[in-house]
Amino acid sequence: MEFFIQQLVAGLTSGAIYACVALGLVMIFVSTDHINFAQGEMAMFATYLAWAMIDVGFSYWMAFVCAVLLAFVGGLFIQRVILKPLETAPVLSLVVCFIALLSFFNALAGMLWSFTIKPFPTPFPPKDIFGNGLVSAQQLGIVAVTVIMLGILTVFFRYTTLGLAMRAAAQNASSARLMGVRVSWMLALGWGLAAAIGAVAGMLVAPIVFLDPNMMTGILVYGFAGALVGGIGNPMGAVAGGFIVGVLENLVGSYLIGNELKLSFALAMVVGVLLLKPAGIFGQVIVRRV
Amino acid sequence: MKLARRSALLGAGLTILSREGRAEKKYGPGVTDTEIKVGQTQPYSGNASAYGVAGRNQAAYFRMINETQGGVNGRKINLISLDDGYSPPKTVELVRQLVERDQVFCLFYTLGTQTNTAIHKYVNQKKIPHLIVASGASKWGNPKQFPWTMGWQPDYHTEGLIYAKHLLATNKSPKIGILRQNDDMGNDYVEGFHEGLTETLKKFIVSDVTYEATDPTVDSQILQMRNAGADVIFNVTTPKFAAQAIKKIAEIGWKPTHYLVSVAASVGAVMRPAGVENGQGILTAQYLKDVTDPRWDDFPDVKEWRAFMAKWNPTANVLEGSNASSYAAAYAFVRILKSCGDELTRENLMRQAANIKNMEVPLMLPGIKVNTSPDNFYPLQSMQLARFEGDHWVLFGDMLSRHKG
Known part of the structure; x- marks a missing residue:
């Protein structure tokens, strides 16, 4: 039983990490209708910025806030400078552009900070919550931060004018434009927010997996799985999907199929969900008039 | 274009002339009076890019040889080091390019087991010397089937066996958990470990779990081993996962006897990031001096290495183990090239590499010498056990090898 709970908690922790990454993916999908393959690398890069700031003497929270802000500005900048000229380009050009961004950030981080892993500080105390080695403060912290981020995003997209405008811009650009929404800037804002969420995710993950330029590559695959299982069109679904993938992957890996097939299992889940419910378990089917 | 081709022809003509003029010099492809072309692939990008420091350091070493000694016997080493991203198909493509287009004389320190x-x-069909392979797999020492390939470091199989022998000598009824990367490296180590335990004592293994190099963490595997009741773990991982494992084990308050393979025992790249307090008492085996250990500071080879790093590769992190191992390998390679004299043919290079007698190489532990023969393609075979104490590895016990251990 203890083993089961430990694996469950380990699964929830990884699930929270996948959920954070999935949130970033959803953010860009909801606001621009694209899937950003560079999401993981952008998060990694922002985490390096935080690390560099801590290294020169910033306090953790100072560096945290600065990194999130820098990531926001960086995301905005990428959209304005690199993606805006491609607004009318076919989807494939964008995919290529995302992959280019991915390898660019990976290589740049390696060049600036080397590929050796670095420890990253955590804001949570190194403490057991129940004193029996089951749940650490770090694990609880990650889950809590993910849920809080989800709450903020849900409120933002449902109840604020700006959030609604962003969704409108993504889903029906021309109507939104007629309603007076500045569509192009909404897209940029989506990128900024996604980059900021990525930065938070990166800083949560780094204390566990260690900071290195390839930190997010493995995680991104699971993040995709989480987003697709839950439904890439809504933040709640993506977070739930992240947790589902994390927990099931761990339990199935420990009890049923062995560790070798964990990733295959996650991908099989994606295929299964897409076959039965293409919009994801929690996704809404959007019908569009053409 | 036309002009270039003509001058190339002219150049070729001159080479033929000069070859006839001085009969004592014999050159294979990739060698001229002024240059030796050497090919290499390294993971400068991708998953294993932490190892890419080796290639950069060797480029610096050859630059030093070229500039301070005028190269090897008057010929400058031209190292063509390409990035394969640790991806085998890419390696194949690049090595073909090195062999067929660049016409390199030999390959040196190509990095990675799968790569x-x-x-x-391919290189054995083409008869390209494939020397000082930067991987500890045991398959590089098979001169009967692969006479053009030679490894370097003590192989994983032998190292795994050394740990098993030490374990059996110190613990009569261990409960062993094995954590291994699911690839050739992991299997090679574990096979050696099995051989050391012998068939009857394999029952001591209570848990054998794997992870994939793409997995985000190994937390779940650590819990599985503990749950199986292991009190000894054999940790066969690459640096990042080793650091994760060390940290996680400390976090859950578990204190097993911990054997950590040498590929993941770098102080700078693993032990410090994982937290030195979490690594106390971990065991590993070494064949190189741990340059972070102050006890070696006054040894002339360590001093010379430090001076080299400061002058020729100043931006590198001297705590990364690869900077020491790649230096030693480059030194040995230059020695082998030197021993070829003016007969720089591929056949002679292999002959020289297969007849090394007691070569002393800087940064090796005292007493370790390089030896090869036409049927022994394992240049280094001895290792000594070490325990992590304070912030560095402390050696103990005798020099161990497959035969003596």
């Missing part, structure tokens, strides 16, 4: 496996047959 070298992918080119193993």
Whole structure:
């Protein structure tokens, strides 16, 4: 039983990490209708910025806030400078552009900070919550931060004018434009927010997996799985999907199929969900008039 | 274009002339009076890019040889070091390019087990010397089937066996958990470990779990081993996962006897990031001096290495183990090239590499010498056990090898 709970908690922790990454993916999908393959690398890069700031003497929270802000500005900048000229380009050009961004950030981080892993500080105390080695403060912290981020995003997209405008811009650009929404800037804002969420995710993950330029590559695959299982069109679904993938992957890996097939299992889940419910378990089917 | 071709022809003509003029010099492809072309693939990008420091350091070493000694016997080493991203298909493509387009004389320190496996047959068919392979797999020492390939470091199989012998000598009824990367490296180590335990004592293994190099963490595997009741773990991982494992084990308050393979025992790249307090008492085996250990500071080879790093590769992190191992390998390679004299043919290079007698190489532990023969393609075979104490590795016990251990 203890083993089961430990694996469950380990699964929830990884699930929270996948959920954070999935949130970033959803953010860009909801606001621009694209899937950003560079999401993981952008998060990694922002985490390096935080690390560099801590290294020169910033306090953790100072560096945290600065990194999130820098990531926001960086995301905005990428959209304005690199993606805006491609607004009318076919989807494939964008995919290529995302992959280019991915390898660019990976290589740049390696060049600036080397590929050796670095420890990253955590804001949570190194403490057991129940004193029996089951749940650490770090694990609880990650889950809590993910849920809080989800709450903020849900409120933002449902109840604020700006959030609604962003969704409108993504889903029906021309109507939104007629309603007076500045569509192009909404897209940029989506990128900024996604980059900021990525930065938070990166800083949560780094204390566990260690900071290195390839930190997010493995995680991104699971993040995709989480987003697709839950439904890439809504933040709640993506977070739930992240947790589902994390927990099931761990339990199935420990009890049923062995560790070798964990990733295959996650991908099989994606295929299964897409076959039965293409919009994801929690996704809404959007019908569009053409 | 036309002009270039003509001058190339002219150049070729001159080479033929000069060869006839001085009969004592014999050159294979990639060698001229002024240059030796050497090919290499390294993971400068991708998953294993932490190892890419080796290639950069060797480029610096050859630059030093070229500039301070005028190269090897008057010929400058031209190292063509390409990035394969640790991806075997890429390695195949690049090595073909090195062999067929660049016409390199030989390959040196191509890095990675799968990557070298992918080119193993090809280079032997083409008869390209494939020397000082930067991987500890045991398959590089098989001169009967692969006479053009030679490894370097003590192989994983032998190292795994050394740990098993030490374990059996110190613990009569261990409960062993094995954490291994699911690839050739992991299997090679574990096979050696099994051989050391012998068939009857394999029952001591209570848990054998794997992870994939793409997995985010190994937390779940650590819990599985503990749950199986292991009190000894054999940790066969690459640096990042080793650091994760060390940290996680400390976090859950578990204190097993911990054997950590040498590929993941770098102080700078693993032990410090994982937290030195979490690594106390971990065991590993070494064949190189741990340059972070102050006890070696006054040794002339360590001093010379430090001076080299400061002058020729100043931006590198001297705590990364690869900077020491790649230096030693480059030194040995230059020695082998030197011993070829003016007969720089591929056949002679292999002959020289296969007849090394007691070569002393800087940064090796005292007493370790390089020896090869036409039927022994394992240049280094001895290792000594070490325990992590304070912030560095402390050696103990005798020099161990497959035969003596």
